[in-house]
Amino acid sequence: MIALFEFMKENNLVGGVKMYHILVCDDEKDIVSALEIYLKADGYKVFKAYNGIEALEIIRQEEIHLVLMDIMMPEMDGIQAMTKLRESSNVPVILLTAKSEDTDKVLGLTVGADDYITKPFNPVELQARVKSQLRRYMQLGSGKKQQDVYSIGGISMNDKYKEVTLDGEEVKLTKIEYNILKFFMQHPGESFSPKEIYQKVWHDESYGTENTVAVHIRHLREKLEYDPANPRYLKAVWGRGYKLEDKK
Numbered sequence: 001m002i003a004l005f006e007f008m009k010e011n012n013l014v015g016g017v018k019m020y021h022i023l024v025c026d027d028e029k030d031i032v033s034a035l036e037i038y039l040k041a042d043g044y045k046v047f048k049a050y051n052g053i054e055a056l057e058i059i060r061q062e063e064i065h066l067v068l069m070d071i072m073m074p075e076m077d078g079i080q081a082m083t084k085l086r087e088s089s090n091v092p093v094i095l096l097t098a099k100s101e102d103t104d105k106v107l108g109l110t111v112g113a114d115d116y117i118t119k120p121f122n123p124v125e126l127q128a129r130v131k132s133q134l135r136r137y138m139q140l141g142s143g144k145k146q147q148d149v150y151s152i153g154g155i156s157m158n159d160k161y162k163e164v165t166l167d168g169e170e171v172k173l174t175k176i177e178y179n180i181l182k183f184f185m186q187h188p189g190e191s192f193s194p195k196e197i198y199q200k201v202w203h204d205e206s207y208g209t210e211n212t213v214a215v216h217i218r219h220l221r222e223k224l225e226y227d228p229a230n231p232r233y234l235k236a237v238w239g240r241g242y243k244l245e246d247k248k
Helices: 002-010 029-041 052-061 078-085 102-110 123-139 175-186 194-202 210-224
Strands: 021-025 045-049 066-070 093-097 115-118 149-152 155-158 163-166 234-237 241-244
Touching (some): 021 029, 045 052, 052 066, 052 078, 066 123, 078 093, 093 102, 102 115, 115 123, 149 175, 155 175, 175 194, 175 210, 175 241, 194 210, 210 234
Parallel strands (some): 021 045, 066 093, 093 115
Antiparallel strands (some): 234 241
C-alpha cells in the first residue's frame, strides 16, 4: 500500500486518475483566486502567476497541461507571453479577455491561442472549455511526451538509460554532472546564473553556491570538451553565467 501511495504521489494520480496542472495568469488577484476555486473543485492542481514573465518561468519549471492567460497585464502581456511560449511548447492556452478586446482576441488566436473566454465568465462554460482543451491535448496525441534522448553537436544523452556519449564515445559522469548536463540540454542556448543552476539541479537554496557550480562545470568541460580552456559547448556568458550551445 505504501509503495502504491508513493507511486500515485510521484505521478500526480488522484483516485487512479492523473491530476492535470493548470496555470492561471491574470494581474487581478481576485480573478485568479476565483478561478483557483473553480478548478480545484474539478480536481485540477492550480499554479498562479500575475504577469507573462511569471507564467513563462512556471511553465519552464513545472509540467503544465493548460494555461488560462489574461491579455492585458503589466511587465509582459498575454500576447507577448504566448508568442514566447509557442517557440517551445504546444500546451493549450485559453485567453481571458474583456469584451472590448476583439482585436486582441484575433491576434491571440493568430499567434497560437487555442480558445478564449470573455470576462466576466460563466463558471460552467469555463469548466467545459477547460475539459475540452485537455481532452484534445492529452487524448488525441497532442500532449507533450517525455523526451528520453537529447543531442547537441557531438553530445548525445539517453535519459532512459542514463548514458552520455561524445562523438559516439561513452562519457562517464557523476550524478550531479549528469543532472547539470541534462538541465542544459533541456534548455539549449539559454543562459543561467550559478544560483539558478544550483536551484534547478540541487533543488535547494543557493547560499555560497557559485564556486560549487563552477567546479562541476569545470569537470564537465574536462570530460566533454577537447579544449576545456576554449569550450565549444559549455560556454560562459559574461555577467550572466553559463549556457550550452554548439557554435564553433
